[in-house]
Amino acid sequence: MTARPDPAAAITFDSVTKTFPGSRQPAVAPLDLEVPSGEIVVLIGPSGCGKTTTLRMVNRLIEPTAGSIAIGGVDVRRQPATELRRGIGYVIQQVGLFPHRTIAQNVATLPRMLGWDKARIGARVDELVELVGLEQGMLDRYPAELSGGQQQRVGVARALAADPPVLLMDEPFGAVDPIVRGRLQYELLALQERVRKTIVLVTHDIDEAITVGDRIAVLNTGGVLEQYGSPDDLLAHPANEFVEAFLGAERSLKRLTLAKVSDLELSGGPVVPADATPTEAREVMDREASNWVGVVRGDRFLGWVPREALDGQGTIGEIEAAPPAALVRPASSLREALEVIMNSRSSVAVVADGERFGGVVTLEKIRAGLEA
Ligand SMILES: Nc1ncnc2c1ncn2[C@@H]1O[C@H](COP(=O)(O)OP(=O)(O)OP(=O)(O)O)[C@@H](O)[C@H]1O
């Protein structure tokens, strides 16, 4: 089930500035930023550039020196901070579970404060444990008895307990190894499909930002916003050298992980119908500079025939074809397609939607896709 975003959950930063007492430089320069409802916006930038400060001004754990923040057009100062925070889940840097409370008690923190009855709290805890991929058996354990990744999930469950429309996540996957981190990122995206929160997530990791962000805000020291855009915008058109350096090497390869085969206009490529003659097949191979030809019957891809197997008689369909290989799905990333093309003897990847033939991907198509 895909949830709809709460339209009242867009977050607007309007010339928000924070200068801590005793500091000469602002931690956050005048910041203007619009976080659309139901999207994941990632704040990224060097240590000390004001990411946590920016996040904590949303739930008023820190008050701005100047400017204003609104959620759904309503200034966050219009309601008492405690009330405001009920609508804002917060996953803090280093997880921050209560060590002497069980997992169930940790998750139930806010519902208990809100005075929910026991049955309602129990049902909600069960629901959340399922939602974030934990097991019931863990509920009576203490945080120290869970792995780092499991603790992160508990942190997310706790933040979601009262079903807030807004979720602030400060380096939520900072403390786990790269493999668990990748899985948690994937789970966050799956979770977001179901709950459609407005999420502001802080990270140091540009690949994480590219994977989970609908938009990325690149901040520089002093909370200066260097660029704000979709991951592909940033990778294709970094605004300046700072952003370019932050994005790192292999920008084109990173863009290929974002784009899907279904985004391309696919070409016919070295493919013929089963009732084509060997002469016709040879013409197609010559045109496509290929020593292999793919054979399709109706909308099914039957396999590959090499040039040497063409003997001038009958139809292509009568020649025994090598089984379908070098296949990708419409949902495959262009990076996966590139990998398949590099390993394919025909230099193309065949797009198969289940059994259905959907055209072929070539290097030229991939390059054109990046230019689009
Ligand atoms: N309570 C405070 N009093 C004074 N200065 C502070 C306070 N909190 C943060 N700062 C300063 O404000 C700046 C921004 O800090 P902030 O915690 O927002 O950085 P960050 O981008 O989250 O860094 P990191 O990536 O290391 O978590 C830093 O220079 C920090 O020293």
Ligand SMILES: [Mg+2]
């Ligand atoms: Mg921080």
